Amino acid sequence: MPDTSIPTAIAGTRHDHSRCISTAMTTARSLCAQKGVRLTELREQVLNLIWQSHKPLGAYELMEQLARETTRRVAPPTVYRALEFLLEQGLVHRINSLNAYVGCTHPRQEHATNFLICRHCGVAIEFASVPLESSLQASADELGFVIEAHSIEVVGSCKRCTDQGVASHEH
Amino acid sequence: MPDTSIPTAIAGTRHDHSRCISTAMTTARSLCAQKGVRLTELREQVLNLIWQSHKPLGAYELMEQLARETTRRVAPPTVYRALEFLLEQGLVHRINSLNAYVGCTHPRQEHATNFLICRHCGVAIEFASVPLESSLQASADELGFVIEAHSIEVVGSCKRCTDQGVASHEH
């Protein structure tokens, strides 16, 4: 049985998050340089803000934080255009069920959008799994469906929240 | 290897759709009776409109069609409340990537939300797969994540559109 985890799935575990941020930013810069696309100051600022945590961030929250940070006024198209760029480059993902955006943990690999989303702490954990992809492909094949892209959004309780008993304090 | 298809996955294939509609309505009525919840005229109308096709329908389109059909004015909360009810009863699903709603093809079974969505004709094909669910569960287990719900949205080209060569006429 193949290893289905990705080594970088550290969201939802205790870790030095400043390293996540710096790694993400460095990777983004070199990736953009490689592709010959421009990671402008604005785009870098937006990416950096998104990477402040592993919790998906809404476009309007992002907008507010950006305005606060830069003093200049920021209108929706400003953030949406930056997000569009970052999505195209595979540097961020959109979480459809939350209308929110989160940094991609392994932008160098071709991959789909698979997330475990904790209902308690809000963290979105990106994951990959070979058997998962194969069974998805098998289902599609059976129905003659040609896959172009897919997104999996799983909602539940992450290890930390479960261990801390957050999940049981519900009403 | 287990059979991973569901017998009712006929969206995207040639079929007598009026039977889909009548089956869905009959099942809904008996299911609601069984559960002791009220499938009111409005809710039934909304469900019926959603079932006019296998293409997910937006809330505002639904609202317009409902207004046309009933002559009385219909405001957003009217449809959203009906949708909320139908979602709770498992009679419809929400397609997050489209902000749209589609009838559930097997509301009697406990199940997740898995869809193949054709980019060309718009049809959403609900499917289920045991191996898919197990590998998803395995991924979650590895990370200590407790699953409560999930949704899988696959975008691509359905068999009919692929066969008709629609997919190759793109620019």
Add this chain to the structure above:
DNA sequence: TTGGAAATGTTATATAATAACACGTTCACC
């Protein structure tokens, strides 16, 4: 038959995203 819960109506507003056009910056090419 009546009173309370559930459903629906109504008005206003919140939240998310895009269209359209103006202005500025960058960079390859002359």
Add this chain to the structure above:
DNA sequence: GGTGAACGTGTTATTATATAACATTTCCAA
């Protein structure tokens, strides 16, 4: 170095999606 076309950003307005809050009606059990 100049220049213009492509790209990026600013700005205003609008569209699309969804919900809050409260009024009114309907249903059904006691």
